[in-house]
Amino acid sequence: MTEDRLERYRCQAGEFLLSYLEILEQQHRAITGGETDRLEDLLREGAETLSSLESVQRVCVAWEREPGRVPPDGARGDARAGVQRAEMETLLARAREQQRTNEELLRNYRDDLGRRITELQVPRQGRSVFAPPPRGGRSIDLTR
Known part of the structure; x- marks a missing residue:
């Protein structure tokens, strides 16, 4: 691979x-x-982009x-690569921080939903309309 091609990569x-x-x-x-x-779509898109990266x-x-790699000619190529690495490190740090923030928000959102479900005493699993009624309760009328 040539140095130009590596530069493009x-x-x-x-x-x-x-x-x-x-x-x-x-x-976020x-x-x-x-x-x-929208979040589901963005998660898929993010996974594809991360895979490409x-x-x-x-x-x-x-x-x-x-x-057998030959280093680039002169210090100019090395300096340019160093600048690119520094920029990439800065971007990586920003991406990691944003990802941490998003994960924390999702955790809090999940915990908040869990608290609301508990407060409302909503059953976690819905009953099928075809299942027999629990403990002698009424059946669901499907004829209407």
């Missing part, structure tokens, strides 16, 4: 990471807004660890 990884960060921020808005359908990163890491 690194740029692609940066684009995927930016896209993933944007999806995480949209997930969906969680706080209670948009569960991991694939590109695997290619870059494998190439950098290649035994």
